Amino acid sequence: MALKESEAIVLRTYPLREADLLVTLFTRAEGKVRGVARSAKKSKRRFGGALEPMTYVRAFYDVREEQELARVDACEVIESPLAxxxxxxxxxxxxxxxxxxxxxxxxxxxxxxxxxxxxxxxxxxxxxxxxxxxxxxxxxxxxxxxxxxxxxxxxxxxxxxxxxxxxxxxxxxxxxxxxxxxxxxxxxxxxxxxxxxxxxxxxxxxxxxxxxxxxxxxxxxxxxxxxxxxxxxxxxxxxxxxxxxxxxxxxxx
Ligand SMILES: [Zn+2]
CATH class of the missing domain: 1.20.1440.120 (Recombination protein O, C-terminal domain)
Structure with a gap:
């Protein structure tokens, strides 16, 4: 279960339990992917500003067999609409x-x-x-x-x-x-x-x-x-x- 890396555009985020976010990414490598970004609201290091909708990012995630949601490990901003x-x-x-x-x-x-x-x-x-x-x-x-x-x-x-x-x-x-x-x-x-x-x-x-x-x-x-x-x-x-x-x-x- 290797970590994947792809350019992606953040489409939506929804708050999930506590500090987690449900994220919809439009990835270049495999199209639309839904995943959970754990502790995203706390972790500036892994997600700082990268989960605003329509941010162009480099995303690191893995998609597990038999699981609907990917695990979004980190996102780095390439271009932000907030610039x-x-x-x-x-x-x-x-x-x-x-x-x-x-x-x-x-x-x-x-x-x-x-x-x-x-x-x-x-x-x-x-x-x-x-x-x-x-x-x-x-x-x-x-x-x-x-x-x-x-x-x-x-x-x-x-x-x-x-x-x-x-x-x-x-x-x-x-x-x-x-x-x-x-x-x-x-x-x-x-x-x-x-x-x-x-x-x-x-x-x-x-x-x-x-x-x-x-x-x-x-x-x-x-x-x-x-x-x-x-x-x-x-x-x-x-x-x-x-x-x-x-x-x-x-x-x-
Ligand atoms: Zn006609």
Missing amino acids: SEVGYARAVALAHVAELLDELLPDHEVNDAVFRLTLSVLRVLSGEEIWMPVTYFELWLTRLVGFLPELTECIVCGRSLNGSRTYFHALADGLMCADDKRLASSEISSESRALAAQMFRAPVESFADSGEPWPKARGADLRKFLIQTLQRHIEKKLVTAGMMERIADQQYC
Whole structure:
């Protein structure tokens, strides 16, 4: 039973007995791992500051056969979101990324593409702009876990949606043309669909470096469509999606 070592992103911690913490890690080596960090609340030496959600760490742990929970022995900080100031909007955005990963990734399944996506988005989320990195993360995550439908044609009639008005519905598995939209559908603008296409061609840094202001309204219809798509697949509401909705447009860190 050798101790394993892996880069990991801390997703969640819950207090357990006394000083112990239940920790969910997204490890690079074997995907999502749940474990117990004994005396984590006391031991600065083994865990000092490394168990804050969305901290990028080097984790030392072992997974025992026939035991659901790993033993998390120690974590060393590689990059901490607390290195820059965390205001309310950024705290919610970080919690949102953590919840999406926790809900969408199966246990013990390696996903290096999602790991790299998360690291690059986390770096951009260190600034005060939250809506661009959150939009980028939701879009790519939906695609990488295989839940993103075709965005260029109507799921009912198959017609190309380029240049025409386009709709989506919480219970439908893709986009629809004006003739096939359901009652109480929402519209997704051609600007937002073009934005999605652009995000599939360029790294998140290129959007951050452009310095363009990114108000909450930009891509809001795309985010609503993505969250509805993800929630339909996991069959539950994402707690942080509602919190994101309630962040005021001008509320930065
Ligand atoms: Zn149609």
